[in-house]
Amino acid sequence: MSHLLQHQDIAGKEWWDNGGGFFGRRYMEGDDSEVGYLTTPRRLDERTHIEVDGILRLLDLAPGDSVLDCPCGYGRHTNGLSLKGLRVTGADINSEHLGAAAELTAGRGDLVRLVVEDMRLMSYQQEFDAAINMFFSFGFFDSHYDNMKVLENFYRALKPGGRFLMHTDVSMSRVMSGKYKFSEERPLTNGGILRINERYDSQSRRINGEWILTGESGEERLTPYSVRVFSFQEFESWCHEVGFGKVVGYGDWTGAPLDDDSEDMIIVSYK
Ligand SMILES: C[S@@+](CC[C@H](N)C(=O)[O-])C[C@H]1O[C@@H](n2cnc3c(N)ncnc32)[C@H](O)[C@@H]1O
Numbered sequence: 417m418s419h420l421l422q423h424q425d426i427a428g429k430e431w432w433d434n435g436g437g438f439f440g441r442r443y444m445e446g447d448d449s450e451v452g453y454l455t456t457p458r459r460l461d462e463r464t465h466i467e468v469d470g471i472l473r474l475l476d477l478a479p480g481d482s483v484l485d486c487p488c489g490y491g492r493h494t495n496g497l498s499l500k501g502l503r504v505t506g507a508d509i510n511s512e513h514l515g516a517a518a519e520l521t522a523g524r525g526d527l528v529r530l531v532v533e534d535m536r537l538m539s540y541q542q543e544f545d546a547a548i549n550m551f552f553s554f555g556f557f558d559s560h561y562d563n564m565k566v567l568e569n570f571y572r573a574l575k576p577g578g579r580f581l582m583h584t585d586v587s588m589s590r591v592m593s594g595k596y597k598f599s600e601e602r603p604l605t606n607g608g609i610l611r612i613n614e615r616y617d618s619q620s621r622r623i624n625g626e627w628i629l630t631g632e633s634g635e636e637r638l639t640p641y642s643v644r645v646f647s648f649q650e651f652e653s654w655c656h657e658v659g660f661g662k663v664v665g666y667g668d669w670t671g672a673p674l675d676d677d678s679e680d681m682i683i684v685s686y687k
Contacts, residue, residue, distance in 0.1 A: 437639030469668025491517025
């Protein structure tokens with residue numbers, strides 16, 4: 417049976433949905449590049465390692481603490497955090513990603529729970545010490561209401577005193593200053609090439625982009641994507657709106673302050 421999506425699988429689906437044509441097997445190949453996505457060249461496993469250590473540090477987590485990783489994708493942080501002794505719930509809408517996450521975390525069922533979940537519909541109540549939303553995964557939805565619903569769901573999922581960490585490498589200040597790379601080509605570990613073409617639309621404040629993968633079997637264009645870009649101040653005000661108290665911005669995983677030159681924008685909000 418062919419792994420390629422057929423037209424009828426994609427029709428009527430949003431780009432981010434299970435079988436929507438962007439996330440899935442080809443996305444995992446495209447994310448696994450030789451040079452990473454920031455100016456410091458880092459491979460996927462190196463950046464995951466740095467991120468997991470940073471999550472532990474910035475959220476002050478210890479073995480036994482409970483974490484919600486949503487969307488968990490193919491489980492790179494769920495895996496890394498469970499290897500450090502944390503109890504992790506990895507939630508994602510994509511079945512291929514969750515399948516890969518299950519392989520990665522096999523044998524650690526006492527610490528890892530993987531759940532098929534639409535982040536707009538999560539209904540956890542005061543269950544977690546912390547929650548994470550990693551790698552440009554906030555702002556997928558066209559409606560502001562849906563994006564706020566996601567934030568509210570994270571707030572409700574946390575115990576009192578819980579911490580929520582949102583991470584992105586696409587901040588409004590980088591886009592506005594021209595430091596963000598809209599087009600690039602990355603060599604992949606599977607020998608192929610990923611070409612990324614993006615544009616910023618100032619009306620909708622969204623990045624609209626496309627991934628083109630080239631490999632032995634030729635060229636494949638994944639379904640175009642569109643994600644809302646925001647500033648620290650905007651995200652901070654949204655966090656306050658759903659009930660969070662203190663909101664702190666960091667510019668890297670060591671905890672450096674966020675400024676206009678920061679390549680990462682990491683925002684920690686306290687319940
Ligand atoms: C950019 S990836 C990031 C995954 C992971 N956090 C990481 O850093 O590797 C975004 C993920 O969001 C998931 N996703 C998209 N829409 C979703 C939704 N409505 N609910 C839950 N997950 C969703 C995708 O399946 C994909 O795994």
